[in-house]
Amino acid sequence: MTGSEPARQLPQLAVACPTCHAATGDLCTSHGGTRPRRNDTHQTRTAAWREADLAQRDETHPTPGRYQVTYERVGRRRDIPPLIVEAAGADHLAKLVHTDARRYLGSRDVEVRVDLEEMRGSILCGMRSGGQFTVERLDGGR
Numbered sequence: 001m002t003g004s005e006p007a008r009q010l011p012q013l014a015v016a017c018p019t020c021h022a023a024t025g026d027l028c029t030s031h032g033g034t035r036p037r038r039n040d041t042h043q044t045r046t047a048a049w050r051e052a053d054l055a056q057r058d059e060t061h062p063t064p065g066r067y068q069v070t071y072e073r074v075g076r077r078r079d080i081p082p083l084i085v086e087a088a089g090a091d092h093l094a095k096l097v098h099t100d101a102r103r104y105l106g107s108r109d110v111e112v113r114v115d116l117e118e119m120r121g122s123i124l125c126g127m128r129s130g131g132q133f134t135v136e137r138l139d140g141g142r
């Protein structure tokens, strides 16, 4: 199911789309919202994400690098494969985890927190815990 929607992996899903008004984490839609765009998003969304991402990088004193996220649990599942990503910092990593983990959760109200001091993070579904993960730095940076 998820394999047929490569757009789910796109980082710009972390922002809402200015063109079709797809919500954060949702696929863009074409034809008045009747058809999800499974392979790409509107270009305006990519641009909006870049802007938001750059703004965030300035704010958070990022530590860019390559990270492995190992899930202890997502929702009720404990068999989620690890996520290996390039991230610009804690907030960026949280966005990428959000995009990845959200696929395994029924809730639309998902929030991800990453603590790069503790090298771990948590997933929240509304008021409930949606899971936990540990973070490992792969490129030896500091």
Ligand SMILES: [Zn+2]
Pocket: 017, 018, 019, 020, 021, 022, 028, 029, 041, 042, 045
């Ligand atoms: Zn769109």
